[in-house]
Amino acid sequence: MRSERKFPSGGSGQGVGARLPRKEDDRLMRGRGQFVADIRVAGLQDVAFVRSPLAHARIRGIHVPERYRGSVFTAADLSGVSPIRAVSALPGFKISEQPVLASGKVRQVGELVAMCVAPTRAEAEDIAASVTLDLEELPAVYDMLKAREPGSALVHEHWGDNVFLETNYEVDIAAALDAPIKVTREISTARQCMSPLEGRGVVASFDRRLDQLTLHSAAQMPHITRSGLAECLGMEEGRIRVISPDVGGGFGHKGILLPEEVCLSWLTMNCGHPVRWIEDRREHLVASSNCREHHYRITAYADRDGTLRGIDCEATVDSGAYSSYPFSACLEAAQVASILPGPYRMPAYRCRTFSVATNKCPILPYRGVARTGVCFALELMLDLVAAEAGLEPGEVRLRNLVRPEQMPFDNITRKHFDSGDYPEAMRRALAAIDIDAIRARQGQGQTDGRRIGVGVSIYCEQAAHGTSVYAGWGIPMVPGHEQATARLTPDGGLELRVGVHSHGQGMETTLAQVAHEMLGMDVAKVRIILGDTAMTPYSTGTWGSRSMVMAGGAVAAACRELGERARRIGAKLLQHDPASVVLQNGEVRGVNGSVSLQAIAHTWYRRPQDLPADVDPGGLEVTQGYKPARDSGTFSYAAHAAVVAVDPDVGEVEILDYVIVEDGGVLVNPMVVDGQIYGGLAQGVGTALYEEMPFDTSGQPLATTLADYLLPGATEVPAARLDHMETPSPYTQFGVKGIGEGGAIAPPAAIANAVNDALRPLGVEMMQSPITPRRVVEAVLAARAAERNAA
Amino acid sequence: MKPAPFSYERPRDLNAALAMLAANGSAKIIAGGQSLGPMLNLRLVQPELVVDISGLAALKRAESSRDELVLGALVTHADIEDGRTPDVTRGAMRGVAANIAYRAVRNRGTIGGSLSHADPAADWVSALAALGARLTLRSLAGARTLAVEAFVVGALESALHAGEIVEAIHVPARAVSAHWGYAKSCRKTGEFAHAIGAVLVDPAAATARVVIGAIDTAPIVVTDAAELFGGRVGADYKQRFDARIADLLIAKAGINDAVRRHIHVSVLKRAVHEAAA
Numbered sequence A: 001m002r003s004e005r006k007f008p009s010g011g012s013g014q015g016v017g018a019r020l021p022r023k024e025d026d027r028l029m030r031g032r033g034q035f036v037a038d039i040r041v042a043g044l045q046d047v048a049f050v051r052s053p054l055a056h057a058r059i060r061g062i063h064v065p066e067r068y069r070g071s072v073f074t075a076a077d078l079s080g081v082s083p084i085r086a087v088s089a090l091p092g093f094k095i096s097e098q099p100v101l102a103s104g105k106v107r108q109v110g111e112l113v114a115m116c117v118a119p120t121r122a123e124a125e126d127i128a129a130s131v132t133l134d135l136e137e138l139p140a141v142y143d144m145l146k147a148r149e150p151g152s153a154l155v156h157e158h159w160g161d162n163v164f165l166e167t168n169y170e171v172d173i174a175a176a177l178d179a180p181i182k183v184t185r186e187i188s189t190a191r192q193c194m195s196p197l198e199g200r201g202v203v204a205s206f207d208r209r210l211d212q213l214t215l216h217s218a219a220q221m222p223h224i225t226r227s228g229l230a231e232c233l234g235m236e237e238g239r240i241r242v243i244s245p246d247v248g249g250g251f252g253h254k255g256i257l258l259p260e261e262v263c264l265s266w267l268t269m270n271c272g273h274p275v276r277w278i279e280d281r282r283e284h285l286v287a288s289s290n291c292r293e294h295h296y297r298i299t300a301y302a303d304r305d306g307t308l309r310g311i312d313c314e315a316t317v318d319s320g321a322y323s324s325y326p327f328s329a330c331l332e333a334a335q336v337a338s339i340l341p342g343p344y345r346m347p348a349y350r351c352r353t354f355s356v357a358t359n360k361c362p363i364l365p366y367r368g369v370a371r372t373g374v375c376f377a378l379e380l381m382l383d384l385v386a387a388e389a390g391l392e393p394g395e396v397r398l399r400n401l402v403r404p405e406q407m408p409f410d411n412i413t414r415k416h417f418d419s420g421d422y423p424e425a426m427r428r429a430l431a432a433i434d435i436d437a438i439r440a441r442q443g444q445g446q447t448d449g450r451r452i453g454v455g456v457s458i459y460c461e462q463a464a465h466g467t468s469v470y471a472g473w474g475i476p477m478v479p480g481h482e483q484a485t486a487r488l489t490p491d492g493g494l495e496l497r498v499g500v501h502s503h504g505q506g507m508e509t510t511l512a513q514v515a516h517e518m519l520g521m522d523v524a525k526v527r528i529i530l531g532d533t534a535m536t537p538y539s540t541g542t543w544g545s546r547s548m549v550m551a552g553g554a555v556a557a558a559c560r561e562l563g564e565r566a567r568r569i570g571a572k573l574l575q576h577d578p579a580s581v582v583l584q585n586g587e588v589r590g591v592n593g594s595v596s597l598q599a600i601a602h603t604w605y606r607r608p609q610d611l612p613a614d615v616d617p618g619g620l621e622v623t624q625g626y627k628p629a630r631d632s633g634t635f636s637y638a639a640h641a642a643v644v645a646v647d648p649d650v651g652e653v654e655i656l657d658y659v660i661v662e663d664g665g666v667l668v669n670p671m672v673v674d675g676q677i678y679g680g681l682a683q684g685v686g687t688a689l690y691e692e693m694p695f696d697t698s699g700q701p702l703a704t705t706l707a708d709y710l711l712p713g714a715t716e717v718p719a720a721r722l723d724h725m726e727t728p729s730p731y732t733q734f735g736v737k738g739i740g741e742g743g744a745i746a747p748p749a750a751i752a753n754a755v756n757d758a759l760r761p762l763g764v765e766m767m768q769s770p771i772t773p774r775r776v777v778e779a780v781l782a783a784r785a786a787e788r789n790a791a
Numbered sequence B: 001m002k003p004a005p006f007s008y009e010r011p012r013d014l015n016a017a018l019a020m021l022a023a024n025g026s027a028k029i030i031a032g033g034q035s036l037g038p039m040l041n042l043r044l045v046q047p048e049l050v051v052d053i054s055g056l057a058a059l060k061r062a063e064s065s066r067d068e069l070v071l072g073a074l075v076t077h078a079d080i081e082d083g084r085t086p087d088v089t090r091g092a093m094r095g096v097a098a099n100i101a102y103r104a105v106r107n108r109g110t111i112g113g114s115l116s117h118a119d120p121a122a123d124w125v126s127a128l129a130a131l132g133a134r135l136t137l138r139s140l141a142g143a144r145t146l147a148v149e150a151f152v153v154g155a156l157e158s159a160l161h162a163g164e165i166v167e168a169i170h171v172p173a174r175a176v177s178a179h180w181g182y183a184k185s186c187r188k189t190g191e192f193a194h195a196i197g198a199v200l201v202d203p204a205a206a207t208a209r210v211v212i213g214a215i216d217t218a219p220i221v222v223t224d225a226a227e228l229f230g231g232r233v234g235a236d237y238k239q240r241f242d243a244r245i246a247d248l249l250i251a252k253a254g255i256n257d258a259v260r261r262h263i264h265v266s267v268l269k270r271a272v273h274e275a276a277a
């Protein structure tokens, strides 16, 4: 399966390609990680928030009992604090201002209205419970499609409508209209909550000596958090230090600037002691981290032989009440238009998108971002085309996928596919799931009343896309060169400072492997320093599956330069011509002997008298920047195949088998990649079958505890069988590609296609996620009734 | 999610506990805390006093005679699952216990707490009604007994009076000729059921008890279920199961949604098939 790659580290078992156990697991698996909630600071007090109980209302008054005045703060107290503004430069984008504490109106259930501080969280909650709100309820905007209709209530009155942004993309759609196969459907995905094991959390304190606010926050992008805080608080960035310690899963939820972060920063600077807020599960479900809610009206055009002629789509995304910082309210919907064609060739295409404001929490980019919804819509349509053409679903895909000989390939929306063999991934998935055996089994019928179905899906994941892509979005954050600092310590250890963060991705291991690859030193001697604006180079942080490509590239560049400087010093110590020595296995070697990096470091720091006269004064500390040769992104991809059993009378879906054939370019640590895929798969299963945050017509979120918001557990996640292909990216260091999100993209489509395959003979079609027992039985009963009526 | 302030007592004998409950009208008993804990944290209940009965050794006893098993209210789901308590149901209760929630919840959750909480979706509420179990309730005034189906009167509503405690559960021995079937539909392992079917059918005695549970209110308990099997209970009861009668019963219990009714009937059918297997 995997070919051994030729890198300098060769067979050391620690370099690029090694299945090295994660270094960080020694602390994390023993419960010794240090998360925000573990931080103890003298004088710390706890904050609880009074949150809006209504989705949309005018605030007439906030009543604080006399005895709690001084412990409760409202918008009126927050002088000098600006609202959160995440503006996109895309033409027509309407700006929302998110006050950190509500003023005038509340626009979502859970919106912060007042901040209560007390020695313990329980006491702070007692205070919060004593505050009463006088609210005048307004009609809630709870349905994104109705929100687009004239006469709808308005989330932001001065806009005149509820549309953050409308986009249009068209390539010659007229050419597709005469296609013999034309299938149109409405497809939708539910609103979800990201639900990392650890929620958000903030500990804010102020250091008078440094004149510096220190914010500990469970954050993926500490440098961006700092910029956002500086803007809201009107402070110089140098007066703010953001530290993100161990983080228990991010998925996008920890990629945004929180009103809570701004509130606590203000509070600690005004009350004179450190303060803390730890998100609880109800706050998480009710008040934050919404994602995924898409609606598609989509038509696929194809020839009789299944060749795609075009896709025409109108996509709507429920963006919630505010544009969140830095990704904005339109990233998701506008991204739909550019990625909907997926890995397929097609001559015609049209997509119109709407980012709609509603009285719900802001939508945030969740692992896979728009891709999970796009893959769901497109792959369900491909199966319908297959049914119309009388072909196996796998066959239709093989006919339309971009072919390896076309690489690199610019697709219809001008996405630049760097490399890969997509049909091969699909063929391998079909073989591994043994499609023929399943068809045979289906022919025999089942004895337990359940029906078997098989489904496939395939996607591509653009990752680590950089300046050229994000400049076009014009959002508050545009990634440029990624930097890393490499420093040899006097005793020969290596410290690496990177601005990305690790919240489950294993960067402390994989970046050490990169350093080992470049310098040959034992990974045990490599320390990765991340998650602290005071200690690391600026970075947009960890998002968009970019960290291995970008920070990995930067670490390689810094280590390369560090190695070069060490080599020159080593040559002097060996009394060799620099041209005649090489750096190998952590030492500089010449014909007459070798000198270790440790000895070289000792010389630079402790015995400078032995250094060559022309030594690079930069010494053994190097900061280097990196960008891939092309920054339009790496394209990893995977074919997923699922076998399910569906009970049409109870509606239960059991996943019997699951196969993933993945190509993420060169894998720095295949074991870490497997972990990423399994974790993504679990979330994809959640999207497919379990997770849904429903709202009632007054905009109340209805799944407010984990008894109602169902997450898949260990028993619900199939033991997937993984297969890797490794087509290097031509543009990146080592040929790596970003793979962090892919696992979560394809499962809903594969599982839905499998369910539909099982139920199609009954005349049933599921076009909405999650596929719940109720939805299945409802559809089955409706189909049976239709059949009775027809008879 | 922190509870409102409350006082806490952990009495060492039953009478002391009963006296505390009698003296404080808003007191709440805590046993395993698996249901009360979340309710306290969500501030859905705000008692002045929480009386922790986990120290009452008398309520942890389990004794069986030839025709009855008496389980103290504090016996945990895990005690039953692991066979630490005697069994007179020929494995029926063990099977039910093993599929309640997750192991961590079963380690602490008690049979008395589960019944007292009277969640319509709870397993014991349906299973013990099908098995024909009774409860002993005790207060300072004395003791009384009630059938499980008389004890659970609605969603989160029991027949417990103020100052009363569930002391013990009496489970009749299952006849050698009696078939047991228990099915539930959960969306995931450990989740509360959306539909429960429990049947105790004795073709030899021509009797059947049938329970349709996890509806919005107390389960439907049919103590003489012949009508569900075409008017008589015989060896061919599986073939004679009448889904339409089940559907009517569920409709009569106020479930207007045909989809939900269909799921309930299908789950009950699974239980019947399991009993007959």
Ligand SMILES: Cc1cc2nc3c(=O)[nH]c(=O)nc-3n(C[C@H](O)[C@H](O)[C@H](O)COP(=O)(O)OP(=O)(O)OC[C@H]3O[C@@H](n4cnc5c(N)ncnc54)[C@H](O)[C@@H]3O)c2cc1C
Pocket (backbone or CB within 6 Å): B028, B029, B030, B031, B032, B033, B034, B035, B036, B037, B053, B073, B074, B099, B100, B101, B102, B105, B108, B109, B110, B111, B112, B113, B114, B115, B116, B117, B121, B122, B123, B124, B160, B164, B165, B166, B167, B190, B191, B192, B193
């Ligand atoms: C995640 C999760 C999943 C669950 N899934 C299931 C499931 O699938 N099926 C299922 O059946 N249950 C399930 N449960 C509930 C679980 O079985 C609880 O153990 C049970 O409902 C309550 O038992 P307890 O001892 O913890 O009671 P507590 O939480 O201590 O008390 C519950 C209520 O009963 C009262 N009470 C307790 N003991 C007595 C007594 N002796 N006399 C009078 N009143 C008393 C209390 O005052 C309180 O009102 C689940 C719970 C959790 C947390």
